[in-house]
Amino acid sequence: MISTTQDLHTFFSALLGGELLPPPLLAEMRKPYGKLGYGLGLFVQDLGTDSGGTASTTTAAHRGATGR
Numbered sequence: 280m281i282s283t284t285q286d287l288h289t290f291f292s293a294l295l296g297g298e299l300l301p302p303p304l305l306a307e308m309r310k311p312y313g314k315l316g317y318g319l320g321l322f323v324q325d326l327g328t329d330s331g332g333t334a335s336t337t338t339a340a341h342r343g344a345t346g347r
Contacts, residue, residue, distance in 0.1 A: 293299050308319045
């Protein structure tokens with residue numbers, strides 16, 4: 280997939296804002312399962328105030344519950 284950060288923002292804003300899925304399905308998708316917190320298509324993680332990091336390469340799009 281080739282995309283821009285603006286494309287990702289637009290997609291995740293629509294997805295998590297309830298524009299693409301019915302509310303019950305979105306709630307199920309956002310519900311973390313297991314120790315690692317994988318949702319149905321999402322990785323659910325509380326980043327707190329300091330997300331830290333590890334010595335690896337990752338591409339991720341983060342969006343908090345408040346939309347930021």
